[in-house]
Amino acid sequence: MMMMRCWKIASLPSSSAIDLLQRLELGNPKSLNSLPFPFFNCFYALNKESPLFYCQNSYFSTTPSKKSKYVFDKIDDALALFNHMLRTHPYHCIVEFGKLLSAIVRMRHYEIAISLWRQMELLEIHHNVYTLNILVNCFCRLHRMDFGFSVLGKMLKLGIEPDVITFSTLINGLCIGGNVAQAVRLFDDVFVREGCQPTLFTYNTIVNGLCKIGETTRAVRLLRTIEERGCAPNTITYNIIIDSLCKDNHVTEALKLFSEMSGKGIPPDVVSYNCLIHAMCNSCQWKEATTLFNEMVAANCKPDVITYSVVVDALCKEGRVLEAQDILERMIQQGIEPNIVTYNSLMDGYCLRGEMDEARKVFNSITNKGCTPDVFSYNIIINGYCKAKRIDEAVKLFHEMTQNGLIPNVVTFSTLINGMSQIGRLAVAQEIFKEMYAYGLVPNTIAYSSLLYGLCRHGHINEALGFFRAMQSSGLEPNIVHYNILIDGLCLVGQLKVARKLFYALTVKGVHPSVYTYSTMIKGLCKEGLLNEAYELFRKMEVDGCMRNSCSYNTMIRGCFHNNDISRAIQILHEMVQKGFSADVSTVAMVVDILSSDSTGESFRALVQKL
DNA sequence: CTAGGGTTAG
Numbered sequence: 001m002m003m004m005r006c007w008k009i010a011s012l013p014s015s016s017a018i019d020l021l022q023r024l025e026l027g028n029p030k031s032l033n034s035l036p037f038p039f040f041n042c043f044y045a046l047n048k049e050s051p052l053f054y055c056q057n058s059y060f061s062t063t064p065s066k067k068s069k070y071v072f073d074k075i076d077d078a079l080a081l082f083n084h085m086l087r088t089h090p091y092h093c094i095v096e097f098g099k100l101l102s103a104i105v106r107m108r109h110y111e112i113a114i115s116l117w118r119q120m121e122l123l124e125i126h127h128n129v130y131t132l133n134i135l136v137n138c139f140c141r142l143h144r145m146d147f148g149f150s151v152l153g154k155m156l157k158l159g160i161e162p163d164v165i166t167f168s169t170l171i172n173g174l175c176i177g178g179n180v181a182q183a184v185r186l187f188d189d190v191f192v193r194e195g196c197q198p199t200l201f202t203y204n205t206i207v208n209g210l211c212k213i214g215e216t217t218r219a220v221r222l223l224r225t226i227e228e229r230g231c232a233p234n235t236i237t238y239n240i241i242i243d244s245l246c247k248d249n250h251v252t253e254a255l256k257l258f259s260e261m262s263g264k265g266i267p268p269d270v271v272s273y274n275c276l277i278h279a280m281c282n283s284c285q286w287k288e289a290t291t292l293f294n295e296m297v298a299a300n301c302k303p304d305v306i307t308y309s310v311v312v313d314a315l316c317k318e319g320r321v322l323e324a325q326d327i328l329e330r331m332i333q334q335g336i337e338p339n340i341v342t343y344n345s346l347m348d349g350y351c352l353r354g355e356m357d358e359a360r361k362v363f364n365s366i367t368n369k370g371c372t373p374d375v376f377s378y379n380i381i382i383n384g385y386c387k388a389k390r391i392d393e394a395v396k397l398f399h400e401m402t403q404n405g406l407i408p409n410v411v412t413f414s415t416l417i418n419g420m421s422q423i424g425r426l427a428v429a430q431e432i433f434k435e436m437y438a439y440g441l442v443p444n445t446i447a448y449s450s451l452l453y454g455l456c457r458h459g460h461i462n463e464a465l466g467f468f469r470a471m472q473s474s475g476l477e478p479n480i481v482h483y484n485i486l487i488d489g490l491c492l493v494g495q496l497k498v499a500r501k502l503f504y505a506l507t508v509k510g511v512h513p514s515v516y517t518y519s520t521m522i523k524g525l526c527k528e529g530l531l532n533e534a535y536e537l538f539r540k541m542e543v544d545g546c547m548r549n550s551c552s553y554n555t556m557i558r559g560c561f562h563n564n565d566i567s568r569a570i571q572i573l574h575e576m577v578q579k580g581f582s583a584d585v586s587t588v589a590m591v592v593d594i595l596s597s598d599s600t601g602e603s604f605r606a607l608v609q610k611l
Numbered sequence: 612c613t614a615g616g617g618t619t620a621g
Contacts, residue, residue: 098612101612102612105612129612130612131612132612133612133613134612135612136612136613137612137613140613163612164613165612165613166612166613167613168612168613168614169612169613170613171613172613172614175614199613199614200614201613201614202613202614203614204613204614204615205613205614206614207614207615208614208615211615234614235615236614236615237614237615238615239614239615239616240614240615240616241615242615242616243615243616269615270616271615271616272615272616273616274616274617275615275616277616278616278617304616305617306616306617307616307617308617309617309618310616310617311617312617312618313617313618316618339617340618341617341618342617342618343618344617344618344619345617345618346618347618348618348619351619374618375619376618376619377618377619378619379618379619379620380618380619380620381619382619382620383619383620386620409619410620411619411620412619412620413620414619414620414621415619415620415621416620417620417621418620418621419620421621444620445621446620446621447620447621448621449620449621450620450621451621452621453621479621481621482621484621485621
């Protein structure tokens with residue numbers, strides 16, 4: 001740590017280091033080592049633009065400049081400072097306490113910030129609008145809007161007038177909880193009816209809320225309203241909408257807004273480019289992604305760790321892990337250190353290819369690279385082992401993560417449940433499902449579907465139906481994946497009639513069948529020899545607006561083979577090839593099987609030759 | 612003190 005401190009100071013030009021210290025009234029660098037007693041570790045930054053000044057085992061005896069803020073690398077250091085401040089009499093001014101609370105909030109320790117806030121209150125350290133706003137924000141982040149609004153009441157009782165930040169924070173809280181309608185209502189109440197002046201922060205919060213619930217069109221309308229009201233949108237306003245348009249697959253519109261902002265003199269930044277590059281990479285438009293990358297460099301927007309991580313992730317998802325490795329090396333050459341997200345993407349890339357030993361190598365090297373595996377890292381590698389049917393290693397890592405102080409989440413549990421379901425260890429899968437509650441977690445739709453899948457796949461259809469009803473009683477709305485699993489499970493145990501009934505009831509339930517639903521139903525019908533009905537459904541699905549994919553064709557062709565309708569199989573095979581799809585492994589296996597059989601092989605060959 | 616971008620499960 002000592003070395004690190006020296007490096008930090010040494011990395012500053014000496015004149016600016018001394019200047020910095022003088023502004024902090026801490027004397028010259030040497031005096032740091034002779035400070036009275038080890039106390040706390042903290043970074044003390046003058047402001048965003050200033051270099052960080054690392055200060056270990058020291059404390060500040062004087063009040064630093066107004067713009068300064070605390071940056072801690074450990075929560076304990078923040079607590080040590082707090083305790084120190086409580087022991088100092090008379091107390092530090094509330095502004096200093098506010099800065100400390102704000103540093104804790106930046107570390108996302110909302111509960112701790114609330115607890116310190118309460119301690120201050122008990123010690124009759126008077127809060128101001130700043131510390132009250134921080135408290136509001138903490139409750140908002142913890143999804144406790146009820147308490148957030150109580151703080152508003154408290155402010156009024158204390159005679160402290162809530163300001164635009166108080167309301168913007170509350171509006172943001174409502175948006176975070178998906179309660180955008182209420183957020184808009186609060187906005188109208190405060191800023192329209194009461195005639196308060198919203199800031200761009202307030203508008204951007206609403207724009208973001210609308211985008212996050214998929215109301216991008218409304219967000220664009222709000223962008224126009226903001227302009228009409230004489231408030232100039234900024235880069236962030238545009239970035240929020242550009243990102244949302246990209247995620248909705250409206251990349252053309254996103255690009256339109258992108259050029260619009262430049263035209264208005266609102267400069268795109270690294271975030272704007274990252275959103276667009278992300279969209280291009282994910283849709284395999286590599287040429288466009290490269291153009292944007294070069295453009296951003298030319299526009300003096302330096303690609304950052306997120307830019308490179310986006311590219312690494314997209315390459316990995318395409319199975320191009322070696323190219324991803326190249327990018328990773330290039331980013332290091334450019335002086336940008338990969339972070340845990342970059343390594344997680346790379347690791348997942350190997351997992352997706354089933355190359356678990358390579359994935360493990362990445363996992364094991366994370367610590368050496370100066371990063372710490374997080375819950376994502378463990379979830380990714382656990383999933384990799386589950387998919388590779390190496391369940392023991394998955395379980396071992398689950399225990400390892402808890403030993404390392406990481407708290408498994410719903411994804412961890414769902415992954416393990418699915419892994420156990422896949423290999424038929426249903427009792428264990430059910431145990432893990434129950435274990436979730438012990439961790440204070442609430443299973444979501446995916447957690448339910450993981451176990452539902454196991455029950456169905458292994459023929460426990462009645463248990464599955466009961467479990468499905470339990471999910472509904474818990475207030476979760478079933479989606480198409482649940483129905484796909486149930487329909488498949490019903491077909492598997494020969495309950496075709498029930499499966500069919502469920503299939504035709506989907507639209508009434510307001511759930512749209514997916515390509516997979518059709519394939520499942522077609523497979524089920526073929527299994528019971530109802531080839532004509534299956535074929536009718538195969539034709540009808542596109543009429544109903546569900547485009548056939550490779551899986552649909554393969555399922556239908558296998559169904560034909562299964563029912564010995566070779567000529568129909570060939571007809572559909574022909575159509576499939578014309579559409580640019582190809583036979584999958586099990587279809588090819590069936591074709592090979594038929595070709596090698598004496599009875600049908602001959603006629604099959606004859607028919608194939610006619611194609 | 613309030614607003615934006617990248618990673619995981621069915």
